Amino acid sequence: MKASERRECWGLLLMDFKTYVDQACRAAEEFVNIYYETMDKRRRALIRLYLDKATLIWNGNVVTGLEALNNFFEMLPSSEFQVNMLDCQPVHEQATQAQTTVLVVTSGTVKFDGNKQHFFNQTFLLTAQSTPNNTVWKIASDCFRFQDWASS
Amino acid sequence: MYSTLQKDRTNRTEEYNDSGSLPRGSNRNWSSFRGNFGKRNPRDHGGYEPWPSHHQEHDGNMVMRDVQEDPQVRWTPYTIRHKNRRVKWHNEDHIQRAVWRNRKPLEREVGDNTKDGTPGSWFKITIPYGRKYDKTWLMNSIQSHCSVPFTPVDFHYVKDWARFFVQDAGPASALRDVSYKICGVENQKISIIVDPSAEPYSVQNKLEPEEMEQLKGNLAMSKRYDVSQQALDLQTLRFDPDLVDHDIDIILNRRSCMAATLQIIETNFPKLLSLNLCNNKLYRLDGLSDIIQKAPTIKILNLSKNELNSTWEVGKMKGLKLEELWLEGNPLCNTFRDQSTYIRSDGQELPSPIIVDIDIPYLIKPCKVRKKGKTTMRYQRRFYQYYFIYDSGDRRGLLGAYHDEAYFSLSIPFNPEDSARSSLCEYVKDNRNIKKLKDPYLRVQLLKHTKHDIVLSLCVLPRTQHDFSSFLVDMWYQTVRYCCLLFVFKVVGKSQSSVRAFTRTFIIVPVSNSSLCIVNDQLFLRDTTPNETQSPFFMPVPTPTSRSMPTVSQEQQEMVQSFSTQSGMNLEWSQKCLQDNEWNYTRAGQAFTTLKVRSWESSGFKAGCFWAFRKARMVEPSGLGMKLRELALLTS
Numbered sequence: 001m002k003a004s005e006r007r008e009c010w011g012l013l014l015m016d017f018k019t020y021v022d023q024a025c026r027a028a029e030e031f032v033n034i035y036y037e038t039m040d041k042r043r044r045a046l047i048r049l050y051l052d053k054a055t056l057i058w059n060g061n062v063v064t065g066l067e068a069l070n071n072f073f074e075m076l077p078s079s080e081f082q083v084n085m086l087d088c089q090p091v092h093e094q095a096t097q098a099q100t101t102v103l104v105v106t107s108g109t110v111k112f113d114g115n116k117q118h119f120f121n122q123t124f125l126l127t128a129q130s131t132p133n134n135t136v137w138k139i140a141s142d143c144f145r146f147q148d149w150a151s152s
Numbered sequence: 153m154y155s156t157l158q159k160d161r162t163n164r165t166e167e168y169n170d171s172g173s174l175p176r177g178s179n180r181n182w183s184s185f186r187g188n189f190g191k192r193n194p195r196d197h198g199g200y201e202p203w204p205s206h207h208q209e210h211d212g213n214m215v216m217r218d219v220q221e222d223p224q225v226r227w228t229p230y231t232i233r234h235k236n237r238r239v240k241w242h243n244e245d246h247i248q249r250a251v252w253r254n255r256k257p258l259e260r261e262v263g264d265n266t267k268d269g270t271p272g273s274w275f276k277i278t279i280p281y282g283r284k285y286d287k288t289w290l291m292n293s294i295q296s297h298c299s300v301p302f303t304p305v306d307f308h309y310v311k312d313w314a315r316f317f318v319q320d321a322g323p324a325s326a327l328r329d330v331s332y333k334i335c336g337v338e339n340q341k342i343s344i345i346v347d348p349s350a351e352p353y354s355v356q357n358k359l360e361p362e363e364m365e366q367l368k369g370n371l372a373m374s375k376r377y378d379v380s381q382q383a384l385d386l387q388t389l390r391f392d393p394d395l396v397d398h399d400i401d402i403i404l405n406r407r408s409c410m411a412a413t414l415q416i417i418e419t420n421f422p423k424l425l426s427l428n429l430c431n432n433k434l435y436r437l438d439g440l441s442d443i444i445q446k447a448p449t450i451k452i453l454n455l456s457k458n459e460l461n462s463t464w465e466v467g468k469m470k471g472l473k474l475e476e477l478w479l480e481g482n483p484l485c486n487t488f489r490d491q492s493t494y495i496r497s498d499g500q501e502l503p504s505p506i507i508v509d510i511d512i513p514y515l516i517k518p519c520k521v522r523k524k525g526k527t528t529m530r531y532q533r534r535f536y537q538y539y540f541i542y543d544s545g546d547r548r549g550l551l552g553a554y555h556d557e558a559y560f561s562l563s564i565p566f567n568p569e570d571s572a573r574s575s576l577c578e579y580v581k582d583n584r585n586i587k588k589l590k591d592p593y594l595r596v597q598l599l600k601h602t603k604h605d606i607v608l609s610l611c612v613l614p615r616t617q618h619d620f621s622s623f624l625v626d627m628w629y630q631t632v633r634y635c636c637l638l639f640v641f642k643v644v645g646k647s648q649s650s651v652r653a654f655t656r657t658f659i660i661v662p663v664s665n666s667s668l669c670i671v672n673d674q675l676f677l678r679d680t681t682p683n684e685t686q687s688p689f690f691m692p693v694p695t696p697t698s699r700s701m702p703t704v705s706q707e708q709q710e711m712v713q714s715f716s717t718q719s720g721m722n723l724e725w726s727q728k729c730l731q732d733n734e735w736n737y738t739r740a741g742q743a744f745t746t747l748k749v750r751s752w753e754s755s756g757f758k759a760g761c762f763w764a765f766r767k768a769r770m771v772e773p774s775g776l777g778m779k780l781r782e783l784a785l786l787t788s
Contacts, residue, residue, distance in 0.1 A: 021596045025586050057626050077457075077481065085676065086587040087563040089599060091659060092555065092671035105657055105674045107565060114483070121655045121676065143626050147653070147678070 020090055028088035028104045031126060031137050036081040039073075046073050049139055051127065056142040077113035084108040091125070100128040101140070119147035274317050275324035276349035277304075282314020285336060290314065293334045294344070300326035301464065303438050305407070306352040317352040319438060355407035355439070357415055363400050368416045370394050383426035383452070384417065390432065404432040410439030418446035426452035430478075435459035437468045444471035457481035534668045539618045544719070547611045554603035555661065555671045560610070561599045562675040579677055582609065606673065653678055711737055719744050 031049075038046050047070050050056075056063040056072065063072045083106050091101035104124040111117040125141040282290060291304060302323035304316040318324055324346050331344040359367065370392060371377060376385050389395070389402050402409045417424060424447045434440070434455065443450065450472050460466060460482040469477075479485060541549040561584045583589075584598040600606045659672035708730070715737065716726035733740040 017601065018592075018596050021599055022592055025592075025595055029586065060626065075480075083587065085563050085565050085585045087561055087584050087674055087676070088586060089559040089561055089672050089674060092557060092559065092661075103657065103659060103672050103674060105563070105655075105676060107563075107655075107676060107678070119678075123655075123657050123674075125659075145626065145655075 024088050024090040024102045027126070027128075027135075027137055028086065028102055031124075032083060032086055032104060032106055035124075035139075036083060040079050040081055043073055043076075043078065049137075050142070051138045051140050054139050054141065056144070058142075058144045059146060077115065079113070080111045082109045102126045102128075102137070121145050121147060273321065274319055274349050274351050274355075275321070275327075276347045277316050277318060277324070277327055278310075278345040278347070279314040280343055280345070281312050282342075283309050283312045285314075285342070287314075290342075293342075294327070294330055297330045297333050298323070298326050299329070302327065303436065305438075306354050317349060317355075319441075351411075355411060357412040358408045359400070359412045363398070364412060364416065366398050366400055367395065367402065367412065368420060371413075371416055372420060377421065381426060382421070382424055382449075383428070384421055384424055385428040386413070386432065387428055387430040388432065389413075404429065404439075405434055405436070407439045411442070414439070414442050414446050417443065422447060423449050425449055426454075428454040429458070430454050430481075431457040433459055435461065435465075437465045441468040441471075444469070448472065450474070452476040454478040455482065460484050536620060538668065539620070542610075543615075543617050545615060548607060550610060551603055551607050553668050553670055554606055554673070555669050556603055557601065558603055558606055558671050558673060559599060559601055560606040560673040560675070562613075562677065564677050579613070582613075708735060711735065715740060 035046075035049060038049065047066060050066060050069055052066055053064070054066070054069065056069060058072070063069055085107040086104070087106075088102055088104045091103050093099075102125075104126055106122045106124075108120060109117055110120050121144075123141075123143040124139050126137045127140045129136045129138055279285075279290070287307070291307070295301070300323045302318045304318060307314070307316040309315070318327065327344055328346040332341040334342045336342055357364075371384065371386070373394075377383070378385070386404070389404055392402075395402055402413065404410050404413065417427075427443075427447070427450050429440070435458070437455075437460070448471070451474060453469065453472065453474055453476070455466070456478045457480070460479065462484050466477070466479065466484070538550065538553055541547065562579060562582050563585045564579050564583050565585075582598060584595065586595055589595060589598075600609050655676045655678075657672070657674040657676075658670050661669045661671050708727075711730055712723055712727045715730055716723050718741070719726060719729075729744060730737070730740045733743055
C-alpha cells in the first residue's frame with residue numbers, strides 16, 4: 001500500500017485518533033450541508049447520495065432500494081430544512097468490515113409543503129467510496145423521525 | 153391602451169402568416185377521432201355537428217387546404233374590428249365546435265353579440281358607475297347571482313365604470329342575465345354590459361420573437377419532448393437552466409406565459425399525446441383550457457404537485473379526451489380521501505373507468521411501531537436490561553455492554569436564547585454539537601473512546617429513570633456489508649425534577665447470543681414535546697406473569713415503599729421483587745444487586761421477571777398513500 005493510501009485509510013492504526021475524528025467531522029459537516037440543500041432545492045438529485053441498496057426508515061416506514069427511494073422522494077412534498085444539531089462519530093471497523101463509515105446524527109426543524117413544521121431527528125450511516133481523486137460519501141442507512149410523530 | 157394592443161396583435165398575425173406554419177386544426181380533428189374510441193361514434197354525441205361529407209373522404213392534407221382557403225377565419229380572435237364585432241365561423245371546419253356540444257342550450261339564446269361562440273373568446277364586462285361600489289361586494293354579488301362560475305381577469309376602472317374580462321360565452325351570457333338583478337345601496341339596479349372583446353392584456357403572450365424561438369427550442373429538446381411517445385415534459389418549467397440562462401421566465405401560472413407555451417405546442421406539437429405539467433404551481437387552469445383547441449389529442453395529462461384547489465378547476469379541462477389524469481400532490485386531493493367517483497366527459501360515462509392513482513398529499517403517516525421480528529424482540533429485551541442498569545444509580549454495570557474501543561458522544565439542541573435554562577444545563581458541558589462547536593480539540597475531547605472512558609462519563613451524568621412504556625425502536629439489520637444494528641429510542645427520561653426526551657443511536661456488533669456489544673453510542677437529549685408529557689410517568693408496565701397484584705398488608709406496603717426508594721425502581725416492580733423473594737427484604741435486595749452485576753451473562757431473569765415486555769402495538773405501517781379508483785370531474 002502506498003504511503004498516500006495509508007494516510008487515506010482511516011481504519012489503520014497508523015493514523016492518530018485526532019486526525020481520524022477530524023476527518024469524520026469534516027466529512028459529516030460537508031455531507032449534511034449538501035444533503036439538506038439537495039433535499040430542499042434539487043430533490044431529484046437526492047437519490048444520487050444513496051447507495052444502491054440503501055435503506056430509509058422514514059417515521060417507521062421502510063423504503064429500500066434506489067427505485068423505491070426515488071418514488072418516495074418524488075412523492076414527498078417540497079421541504080425546508082433547518083439543521084440545529086449535528087454530531088458524528090467514526091464507526092468502528094468491526095461493525096463495518098473495513099468499510100470506512102461515519103455515523104451522523106442531526107436534528108432540527110422541517111416544514112413540508114402543506115404541513116405544519118416539525119422537529120426531526122435523523123441518523124445516517126455514511127460510507128466512503130474512494131476514487132483516485134477524492135472520496136465520495138454515500139448513505140447506506142437513513143433513519144428519520146419527527147419528534148412529535150405520535151401526534152401526527 | 154387598445155391601440156397598442158392592436159399593434160402587437162397585428163405584428164403577431166403577420167408573423168404567423170410569414171412563418172407559414174398553419175395550425176393543422178382540422179387535421180387534429182381526425183387524429184382525435186380515429187383510434188380507440190371504438191364504442192363511441194363521435195357523430196352520435198348530443199348536439200355535435202355532423203361532419204360534412206367531403207371531410208370524411210379526405211386525408212389530412214386536403215383538410216388543411218380548407219383551412220388555407222379561409223385564413224382570416226383562424227385569426228379573428230386576435231384582431232379587433234370596431235365595426236363588426238361578430239365573428240363568423242364556418243361550422244364544419246373547426247374542431248372548436250366540438251367543444252360546444254356540451255354547453256347548455258342557454259348559449260343558443262344569447263344575443264347577437266355573443267353568437268360567435270368561439271371557445272376561448274373573450275368578453276368585456278362593463279358595470280356603469282361601478283367605481284362607487286365596494287369592489288369585493290360587487291364581485292361577490294355578481295358571482296352569487298351568476299349561474300355559471302367565472303374568473304374575472306384584469307379588473308380595472310375606466311373613469312367611473314368598472315370593467316373586467318371573462319372567457320367563453322357561457323359565463324358571458326350568464327353575466328348578462330345578472331344585469332339589473334343586483335341592487336346597490338340606494339336600491340338602484342346595477343346594469344351589466346357584455347361585449348365581445350380582444351384578449352385582455354395580462355393574458356397575451358408577451359415574449360419577444362427571439363424568446364419564443366428559444367422557448368420553442370427548449371421544448372423541442374429531447375429532455376422535454378419524446379417523439380416516440382408524443383410526450384412533452386414541462387415539469388418545473390420555470391427553473392429550466394436553459395431558460396434561466398437566457399433570462400426567460402416562464403411562470404406557467406401567468407396567463408401570458410401559458411399562452412406562449414400553448415402557442416408553441418399548437419404549432420410544433422399539435423399531435424401531442426402526453427403533457428406533463430407537474431410542479432408548476434398551477435392554481436388555475438383557465439389558461440391551460442385553451443389547449444383543448446390547440447392540442448386536442450392529449451390523452452395523458454399530468455397535473456400533479458400543483459396548487460389546484462378544487463375539481464372545478466380540473467373541470468375546465470373537460471374538452472380533452474383523457475385516458476390518464478394525474479392529480480396527486482394537489483390540495484384538491486384532500487377532498488377525495490375515500491370516495492370514488494367517475495370521470496365524465498361529454499356528460500356521458502366513459503366506456504371504462506379511468507384508473508388514477510392518487511396519493512394523499514400529506515406526508516406518509518408516521519408509523520408507531522413496525523412489525524417486530526425475533527431479532528428485534530431479542531435486542532429490545534437487552535435494551536431494557538441496559539436501561540435498567542442505567543437507571544440504577546451505578547452505571548458501572550454497563551462496562552460489559554460496550555466494545556473495548558467503542559465511541560460515545562452526546563448532544564443537546566443549541567438555543568442561544570435559552571442557554572441559561574436549567575433543564576438541560578447539566579449536559580451542556582458535554583454537549584458535542586459540531587454544528588456549533590468548531591474547536592477541533594474539543595471535538596476530539598468530547599468524543600469518548602474506549603469503554604472505560606465511556607462508562608466514566610456516563611456515571612457522572614445525572615441520575616435518570618426511564619419510562620419503558622414510551623420506548624420506540626427503529627431498527628434494521630444490514631446483512632450486505634454490515635453486521636451491525638442500529639437502534640433509535642425515544643424515551644422520556646426523568647431526572648429528579650424534569651422530564652426529558654431523547655434519541656439514542658446504537659451501533660451494535662453481535663458477539664454472543666445473549667450479550668450486547670455496543671461500538672457506537674450517540675445520545676441526543678431534548679425537552680419533551682407537549683404530547684409526550686401527557687403520558688403519566690409511572691405508568692405501570694404490564695408484567696407477563698401476573699395480571700393482578702395480590703393485596704398486600706400495611707407492613708408489606710411499607711417495605712415496598714422503602715425498597716422502591718432504595719433501589720430506584722417503581723412501586724410495582726419493587727413489590728414484585730419482594731414478592732418473588734417471599735418478602736424477605738434482605739434477600740430481595742441481594743437478588744436485585746446480583747442481577748445488576750450479572751445482567752450481561754444471564755439471558756433470562758428467572759428471579760421474578762423484572763422485565764416487562766412492553767406489548768408493542770402492532771400497527772401496520774401505512775402504505776405510501778391510498779389509491780383511488782376513479783376520479784370525477786363534477787360538472788359545475
